[in-house]
Amino acid sequence: MARYDIENVTCPSCGKVFPVKVYDRIDVRRDPKLKKKVIHGTMFAEHCPYCGEKIRMVYDAMYADPTYRITIALAATDEFYKQAVKEMEKENALRSAKDDIVRDYLNEATLRIVRDDMKLAEKVLIFDNDLDDRVIELLRLVHLTSQQATNPEVTDMLFNIGQTKDGHTQMCFLPLIGRDIVNTPIVLSNLNYSRTADKYYHALEEYKESDLEVNREWAEKFFAAIDAKNTDEPENREAAG
Numbered sequence: 299m300a301r302y303d304i305e306n307v308t309c310p311s312c313g314k315v316f317p318v319k320v321y322d323r324i325d326v327r328r329d330p331k332l333k334k335k336v337i338h339g340t341m342f343a344e345h346c347p348y349c350g351e352k353i354r355m356v357y358d359a360m361y362a363d364p365t366y367r368i369t370i371a372l373a374a375t376d377e378f379y380k381q382a383v384k385e386m387e388k389e390n391a392l393r394s395a396k397d398d399i400v401r402d403y404l405n406e407a408t409l410r411i412v413r414d415d416m417k418l419a420e421k422v423l424i425f426d427n428d429l430d431d432r433v434i435e436l437l438r439l440v441h442l443t444s445q446q447a448t449n450p451e452v453t454d455m456l457f458n459i460g461q462t463k464d465g466h467t468q469m470c471f472l473p474l475i476g477r478d479i480v481n482t483p484i485v486l487s488n489l490n491y492s493r494t495a496d497k498y499y500h501a502l503e504e505y506k507e508s509d510l511e512v513n514r515e516w517a518e519k520f521f522a523a524i525d526a527k528n529t530d531e532p533e534n535r536e537a538a539g
């Protein structure tokens with residue numbers, strides 16, 4: 299079973315105390331219903347049994363999906379964050395010391411660190427649909443930048459996969475202010491995704507910065523590295539000069 303403890307929580311609304319399950323390891327192969335809870339945003343939300351108040355409680359946990367070979371640290375606290383960075387960096391260093399054939403044979407899990415439940419839900423959805431979270435992050439930054447040009451109050455975009463009326467799946471970005479969805483979804487076509495994946499395929503293969511945290515900062519650094527490389531190309535320098 300997934301590992302959990304029972305902790306007593308005090309309702310901030312009515313002050314009554316009730317027990318909740320707090321997981322330190324969310325193993326979704328052993329307990330597949332936990333994956334749905336993570337994706338639907340109910341894993342880290344409890345309803346007070348006395349007054350019905352919805353209480354969001356995000357805590358440190360390791361999400362593991364051995365089937366998809368994914369391990370994600372949900373680091374709610376700085377302490378756990380530092381620990382996760384240290385341990386995952388160590389693991390990645392050990393892996394890069396192995397040769398490619400051994401690495402392919404071992405087929406090790408992708409390691410990621412996120413800081414909140416919304417980002418964890420996104421990662422799980424992305425990997426569950428066989429998508430590359432790095433490509434999604436690049437697309438998000440492009441769409442966020444253009445969205446912010448007309449709506450400066452938009453703070454982020456939530457990646458989601460919905461169903462169309464005819465039953466097809468449809469990727470989209472939902473503009474956010476804080477945790478609230480504002481404006482209509484920005485549809486992301488499969489073609490848009492695959493073109494971006496193809497365009498940056500080699501650059502992503504060659505990019506050596508840490509991919510433990512694939513987020514907006516990661517995407518900004520990646521684009522900056524591409525720009526720097528492009529201005530280094532002699533033909534571009536000549537064109538510029």
Ligand SMILES: [Zn+2]
Binds near residue numbers: 311346
């Ligand atoms: Zn209550």
